[in-house]
Amino acid sequence: MEIPREKLRWIYERMVLIRAFEDRVAQEFAAGKLPGFVHLYAGEEAIAVGVCAHLTDRDYITSTHRGHGHCIAKGVDVKAMMAELFGKATGVCKGKGGSMHIADVDKGMLGANGIVGGGPPIACGAGLMAKTLGTDQVAVCFLGDGAAEQGTTHEAMNLAAIWKLPVVFVCENNLYAESTPWTYHCAAPDIASRAAAYDMPGVLVDGTDVFAVYEAAGEAIARARRGEGPTLLECRAFRYYGHFQGDAVSYRTPEEEAAYRQRDPIQRFRETVLSQGLLSEDELDAIDAAVQHEISEAVRFAESSPLPPPEDCLTDVYVSYPVEQLAFRH
Amino acid sequence: MVVTTRVLSYRQAINEALRLEMRRDPTVILMGEDVAGGATIKHIEQEGAWGGPLGVTKSLVSEFGRQRVLDTPISEAAFIGAAVGAAVTGLRPVAELMFVDFFGVCMDQIFNQGAKLRYMFGGKAKVPMVIRTMIGAGFGAAGQHSGCHYSVFAHMPGLKAVAPATPYDAKGLLIAAIRDDDPVMFFEHKMLYDMTGEVPEGDYVVPIGKADVKREGSDVTIVAISRMVHIALEAAKRLSGEGIEAEVVDLRSLSPLDEDAVLSSLAKTRRLVVVDEDNPRCSVAADIAALAVDKGFDYLDAPVKLVTAPHTPVPFSPSLERYYIPTPERVVAAVREIV
Ligand SMILES: Cc1ncc(C[n+]2csc(CCOP(=O)(O)OP(=O)(O)O)c2C)c(N)n1
Ligand SMILES: [Mg+2]
Numbered sequence: 001m002e003i004p005r006e007k008l009r010w011i012y013e014r015m016v017l018i019r020a021f022e023d024r025v026a027q028e029f030a031a032g033k034l035p036g037f038v039h040l041y042a043g044e045e046a047i048a049v050g051v052c053a054h055l056t057d058r059d060y061i062t063s064t065h066r067g068h069g070h071c072i073a074k075g076v077d078v079k080a081m082m083a084e085l086f087g088k089a090t091g092v093c094k095g096k097g098g099s100m101h102i103a104d105v106d107k108g109m110l111g112a113n114g115i116v117g118g119g120p121p122i123a124c125g126a127g128l129m130a131k132t133l134g135t136d137q138v139a140v141c142f143l144g145d146g147a148a149e150q151g152t153t154h155e156a157m158n159l160a161a162i163w164k165l166p167v168v169f170v171c172e173n174n175l176y177a178e179s180t181p182w183t184y185h186c187a188a189p190d191i192a193s194r195a196a197a198y199d200m201p202g203v204l205v206d207g208t209d210v211f212a213v214y215e216a217a218g219e220a221i222a223r224a225r226r227g228e229g230p231t232l233l234e235c236r237a238f239r240y241y242g243h244f245q246g247d248a249v250s251y252r253t254p255e256e257e258a259a260y261r262q263r264d265p266i267q268r269f270r271e272t273v274l275s276q277g278l279l280s281e282d283e284l285d286a287i288d289a290a291v292q293h294e295i296s297e298a299v300r301f302a303e304s305s306p307l308p309p310p311e312d313c314l315t316d317v318y319v320s321y322p323v324e325q326l327a328f329r330h
Numbered sequence: 331m332v333v334t335t336r337v338l339s340y341r342q343a344i345n346e347a348l349r350l351e352m353r354r355d356p357t358v359i360l361m362g363e364d365v366a367g368g369a370t371i372k373h374i375e376q377e378g379a380w381g382g383p384l385g386v387t388k389s390l391v392s393e394f395g396r397q398r399v400l401d402t403p404i405s406e407a408a409f410i411g412a413a414v415g416a417a418v419t420g421l422r423p424v425a426e427l428m429f430v431d432f433f434g435v436c437m438d439q440i441f442n443q444g445a446k447l448r449y450m451f452g453g454k455a456k457v458p459m460v461i462r463t464m465i466g467a468g469f470g471a472a473g474q475h476s477g478c479h480y481s482v483f484a485h486m487p488g489l490k491a492v493a494p495a496t497p498y499d500a501k502g503l504l505i506a507a508i509r510d511d512d513p514v515m516f517f518e519h520k521m522l523y524d525m526t527g528e529v530p531e532g533d534y535v536v537p538i539g540k541a542d543v544k545r546e547g548s549d550v551t552i553v554a555i556s557r558m559v560h561i562a563l564e565a566a567k568r569l570s571g572e573g574i575e576a577e578v579v580d581l582r583s584l585s586p587l588d589e590d591a592v593l594s595s596l597a598k599t600r601r602l603v604v605v606d607e608d609n610p611r612c613s614v615a616a617d618i619a620a621l622a623v624d625k626g627f628d629y630l631d632a633p634v635k636l637v638t639a640p641h642t643p644v645p646f647s648p649s650l651e652r653y654y655i656p657t658p659e660r661v662v663a664a665v666r667e668i669v
């Protein structure tokens with residue numbers, strides 16, 4: 001598949017931005033500046049970026065607890081994301097959601113999700129909207145290998161199939177659900193073949209190769225836009241950090257982790273575009289520098305932003321509701 | 331008999347209760363996501379990886395093996411339902427619902443199956459299972475990992491519900507829950523895991539359905555649940571400086587409820603404040619207030635005050651979360667209104 005030069009630049013910039021964002025978040029978390037649970041996407045950049053390269057702001061995605069990469073690939077503002085992680089009023093969710101519930105509906109990003117398996121039915125709903133209103137929008141549902149064992153995932157795949165909804169299920173198989181290997185939690189030899197049970201195409205993709213993801217996702221999304229129904233993609237990749245920040249990762253060996261880096265998605269992209277003369281080294285280095293600057297700016301913005309006023313706890317619960325009944329009783 | 335006690339954390343007390351009951355009764359099994367961790371991975375097959383996300387079930391797999399400490403897929407409806415089925419047919423499963431907020435995924439198995447089978451079968455079955463689950467705000471874990479929600483379960487006929495506030499109570503109540511022949515929801519507050527206290531060696535039972543007076547006082551009764559017991563005790567300390575002696579009643583069991591303990595304290599102090607981290611509408615706190623006006627009306631010299639979370643989900647930002655969680659200041663203010 002021929003990828004326009006501007007798109008290639010965008011793909012590289014987004015992957016590097018995700019990596020830089022996650023590496024910086026890891027530092028800030030270690031420094032005790034971020035509350036709560038943080039799940040990092042480093043190592044899996046090619047999946048979010050290769051898929052979202054085919055989407056516009058009008059298309060929808062649902063995400064997972066590991067959602068920063070999906071946000072960035074979908075074009076959510078990085079400053080507002082960083083501020084959200086810091087719990088600031090300028091955060092993309094005004095400090096109400098944090099890392100695990102980061103979302104931006106205006107960008108078609110229907111939320112990271114604290115509930116494993118929470119996203120697939122919602123993606124069906126977005127697909128149903130497009131089908132009902134006769135638009136050409138699609139919904140992409142990102143889910144983990146662990147989420148593939150949740151009942152909601154199977155119900156959603158069946159529903160999308162019988163209604164021929166414009167939904168693409170992208171299963172990010174990073175080999176583990178927390179400390180549990182996917183070969184233990186999954187009875188099937190691969191997740192993609194489960195698509196057969198719902199009479200939809202199922203494709204196993206190298207999730208560290210952004211070109212492979214781009215191509216597979218392109219076909220699936222085009223099929224969805226044509227009204228031919230859902231597809232299941234299983235993209236295999238590695239998560240570089242622990243399950244969450246603070247995970248001692250005793251279940252992996254140093255050799256296993258070192259092997260991951262041999263297939264680093266960003267490095268692979270660089271090698272491919274340089275060897276084929278598609279982009280120049282200077283160009284890539286300039287993108288790297290711009291990204292570093294953007295991340296520093298995002299952290300500066302987040303740190304200098306105010307915390308939300310405490311009473312904001314009571315806003316946004318409903319569209320309309322008697323305020324005095326939201327507050328405390330006494 | 332000399333009972334040796336030592337200082338354990340709330341986390342260790344729970345771990346010890348599980349260990350002792352698993353030793354005593356081979357039908358007790360444990361299941362949940364990563365309760366051992368690292369299933370099938372050679373170098374940790376024996377000792378496990380996580381022992382639960384916050385290490386509560388750590389090392390149980392080394393002693394009892396993977397036959398009895400079962401890592402599950404992320405399929406709560408299936409494995410909690412399997413716990414129901416195993417309980418009806420002869421095991422005593424302890425299933426871990428990692429965070430109580432996840433109950434939405436598997437509520438049918440809890441509510442329509444586990445809780446109702448005995449009744450619908452005309453008493454011909456029992457469901458001796460425990461669901462251990464984490465509750466509570468304060469961790470910055472936001473809307474889907476921070477709720478208390480025990481009111482939802484206390485509302486349901488067929489389920490028992492307990493929420494210990496100390497390491498001693500955690501161990502004794504968990505042993506009681508495992509031995510109980512009904513399904514018991516066991517609520518562990520995530521902010522209490524590192525709290526330490528005296529815990530006797532060996533097994534003992536804290537009876538389900540019995541509250542505990544954690545501080546005696548004569549001017550006002552503060553009924554509290556789980557972590558809020560410590561907030562109430564802190565408030566009582568401050569009030570004491572003002573010459574107000576508060577009695578702090580730790581509910582411990584939410585269903586059944588120790589009505590006598592609440593009413594007899596009320597008979598003494600004639601004033602009641604309830605402190606509850608759960609949302610206020612149709613809550614345990616509201617239930618206690620109803621008890622006071624129904625069966626304790628003649629004792630009351632002042633309105634009942636509820637200090638609860640607001641009617642909102644749990645927010646992420648520290649400034650918002652601090653506002654959400656009841657504080658000693660708010661308890662003190664509520665007491666001052668009625669004393
Ligand atoms: C319903 C539900 N059950 C359990 C959890 C706890 N949990 C959070 S992430 C996770 C593992 C998810 O694994 P996977 O789907 O493979 O995604 P990954 O973390 O590997 O990206 C679990 C068990 C949860 N958040 N929601
Ligand atoms: Mg995974």
